[in-house]
Ligand SMILES: CC(C)[C@H](C(=O)O)[C@@H](O)C(=O)O
């Protein structure tokens with residue numbers, strides 16, 4: 149008899165997705181077995197390859213099936229850059245973003261930590277250990293735009309960023325809560341309210357209001373351009389960053405770069421109300437250039453699996469994986485290992 | 500008798516603006532005198548201090564007077580962060596952005612170069628020497644947004660990015676022309692067309708179309724998040740970046756950071772059709788914390804003056820200033836000099 153069970157949908161996707169997810173699954177199996185939990189996995193074939201074969205991105209039926217799971221483990225999607233058969237951005241929007249929006253993943257959680265033994269491109273990085281809480285369901289990502297007189301010299305193209313008190317408040321409160329549970333208890337709002345007045349002021353007012361609920365958390369504000377400078381010159385200043393969907397996209401890739409690359413950056417697309425399954429995915433893309441060669445680093449996918457376990461209430465197992473990754477990364481030598489070798493080592497360490 | 504004359508409006512602004520502009524003016528005077536050109540300067544008091552004193556940001560009359568000049572040299576504006584007397588972003592929007600938009604500064608030119616002797620936060624920066632051609636008159640900066648049920652739990656705030664074929668094509672063509680005049684002849688479009696489909700595709704199509712006019716220039720594309728990674732790990736890959744107003748704002752602060760800080764980053768807000776004066780300003784802000792202490796580095800302002808001279812047809816004098824800055828920077832020791840000492844040294848070198 150097992151004490152509990154988790155029913156996970158697995159979407160390996162394209163490129164290096166299947167390789168890194170195979171290792172994340174290995175580690176998940178190992179961690180749940182040691183916790184005496186039952187792990188139920190269902191694989192879903194979705195992504196660019198699937199679209200080429202079937203013409204489907206994400207059907208209503210598949211979406212309903214996915215809703216029935218406790219959580220989703222996601223690899224990466226996207227065609228090779230030169231592949232003109234797939235309309236650019238189609239899979240990203242009709243599949244990945246559709247999942248984030250339909251399943252109300254309003255907390256896009258992206259931890260940034262410089263592990264010991266990992267080289268940062270910064271000469272003097274300091275101790276980097278912060279999390280970015282990126283809003284995941286609105287902002288400039290809503291797909292609300294259009295173009296008029298397309299392809300003529302009179303074309304006008306618009307993109308509308310939509311921001312709601314409901315959407316901003318819930319993610320800001322989540323960020324404050326996370327800040328209150330961290331040793332430094334410091335939150336930084338990143339926006340551009342001197343130019344994006346309406347959205348910016350909604351964010352700023354909301355942070356001021358929610359701050360009153362968390363007197364133990366200090367908070368400050370940075371324009372996104374100033375945040376760039378700090379990320380390059382003093383990333384150790386950050387503890388919790390809360391920001392909108394697009395700024396979060398930009399900040400987290402830079403954060404991944406300064407902490408040694410996107411081979412290590414994990415993320416969770418989290419529905420904190422648990423009205424739908426949350427989805428955990430490495431920040432990196434499908435990297436078609438190295439796909440199928442066992443060259444990809446599965447660490448980001450493995451750390452995403454740890455976030456999944458944490459969200460599902462297995463905090464101890466999640467911590468165990470994080471510790472195993474920390475040890476593995478610290479011991480890495482110049483001799484490259486295959487994707488599977490890294491996965492095997494970490495899976496063994498958590499068993 | 501002088502061979503020519505330039506009639507420059509000078510807007511020192513707030514904080515360190517007046518100090519750094521004083522040095523830029525010194526260098527301008529020195530460089531134009533050596534070219535036997537007449538320099539006519541008119542100072543305009545504008546900015547946060549001026550607003551506090553008069554309640555005026557930029558009147559129609561002042562704007563008309565500014566139009567009559569050949570060029571504008573701009574310091575920095577902005578109140579101290581804690582100063583609540585000034586509505587946030589008011590001066591930036593009603594003065595700085597109003598100038599950029601009214602005077603049709605569609606090329607926001609921001610060179611990024613790592614000078615010898617300057618420390619980069621990157622451990623291994625390589626040879627950084629690129630320019631960013633940031634669109635300056637549309638995109639998310641148009642101020643087209645609003646909010647409904649403001650301050651209630653039902654608030655909705657929008658920001659509309661407006662992009663036109665006219666606006667995108669002229670800046671893309673300018674960027675290609677600049678690329679064609681550089682040794683590496685390489686242009687990179689940065690956008691996020693997988694998410695911002697309408698604006699992104701207008702930019703992408705325009706780059707493809709204009710590329711046909713410049714067969715000698717190679718071009719590629721990066722999503723803005725990927726561009727972050729390259730700016731942190733391999734900035735030497737860039738030659739000319741062309742991008743929209745908001746992405747340009749973000750990229751150029753990061754670029755300034757990796758090339759040793761915003762103390763050195765110059766910019767031109769250029770109207771290439773010369774239907775109105777162009778404006779040259781350091782990328783940095785008013786830095787109220789160090790204002791009036793002769794601590795600010797005037798180099799960014801001085802390099803902005805060089806861009807001004809270049810735009811006004813004094814290419815030789817502009818190059819002379821750049822060379823003088825290069826020499827000055829290379830010889831800098833750990834002993835700090837005052838703002839005026841740096842200005843004096845560079846002014847002497849170009850006399
Ligand atoms: C693939 C793309 C749509 C996505 C995003 O922009 O959110 C990615 O960059 C990310 O950060 O997860």
Ligand SMILES: CC(C)[C@H](C(=O)O)[C@@H](O)C(=O)O
Nearest residue numbers: 342343373591592595748782
């Ligand atoms: C002050 C602000 C409005 C301005 C901008 O966002 O363009 C500044 O950041 C810049 O880059 O010149």
